[in-house]
Amino acid sequence: MTLPTSAEWDIVALSLKVSVAAMLACLPVAYALAWLLARRRFPGRMLLDAAVHLPLVLPPAVTGWVLLLLFGRTGPVGAWLERVLGITLMFRWTGAALAAAVMALPLAVRAMRLSIEAVDRRLVDAARSLGAGRIRAFATITLPLSLPGILAGAVLGFARSIGEFGATITFVSNIPGQTRTLPLAIYTGLQIPGTEMQVARLAAVSVVLSLVALLLSEWLVRRAGGGRAHVL
């Protein structure tokens, strides 16, 4: 087996770009949802919890179809984005990133929620009695103490995004250079006779990327958690 060609490296680069963008978009939303679910009691909390987990259990094609309805040119959000901000997601790498972010959301929320629940609320009370308002107590106590969960959520989300297939191909199709990420390129290669080596090289790169992401998250979380926390 030879090294990947430059066209194959382009596919890897696109996959990384899509996954990094998906992770960055996913993080703040996931943390806000995780905090709400961990710390607040409100009507509809169970429903929100279930809705966050939907992408985990729905067929990915359904998630992709719902994204198409919402973010397509004529969908309510898609039409607004195009009219007001001049952004279209259809058939673009940004659309692939959105699909990956939505699919990664439940994993990220779960990791972050566990780490927020593990932060002792009595420490927050102590911070309040020492003169910190709600927001400052959150920023100086809850946020840093839940950092291992943020890192774990980020890397898990990233790894999930690298492998995202179903929602992406349904939502933004399989466009070379825009939405043809590693899994889609592997799938496309399998449809064409004589590309076995290309498929094998791309699969090998996928394995290495996923492994590095997992090991990196384990290392980050152990460092942040003082040797006690872990992802694996």
Added chain:
Amino acid sequence: MSFEIALRHRIGETAIALDAHFTEPLTALVGPSGIGKTTVLNMIAGLVQPDCGRIAVNGNVLFDSAAGMDLPPEVRRAGYVFQDNRLFPHMRVRANLAYGERLSRPEHRWIGQAEAVAFLGIGHLLDRWPATLSGGEARRVAIGRALLAAPRFLLMDEPLTSLDAARREEILRVVERIRDELAIPILYISHSPAEVARLTSCVLRLP
């Protein structure tokens, strides 16, 4: 210095009723365990909202259900020494001590970090992490952190628990020195009659 406290509060089966006005430098709050002593401190600190009543310290009203007044904990200036210390595990001792001081108004401060550190004898601990402190060391740091937050009064929840006899004596001396040398009213939870007899003659009994 004075505490004026009139409180009614119910949590589950426990009903707390307290009417008291006291002016001693140190007042002991005593009573059997589970009677709600810590809840009273939490209500004075603003961490638990009473069902109804009025709390004023040195004439400053902190809570008054009739007037619809309920100051949030961060502006009550309560120096709360928790039974479990609650030092922030991700900050060194130095940062723990500075936490409340940094948030206080300069004109409210009445003790500096150097003075507090010398007073409590914790100079050698400043670069340590809370997890590495012994029980007595952690307690002294918790007291220092509360003093440095420019409090108007101190709330101490059984500051001698989970300490051995030598450390208990050491912390007791610190409390006596705060009582005698720093002009700040203290409300002190204890379940040891000997400890209370040594510290004050002003005893508030629950229920």
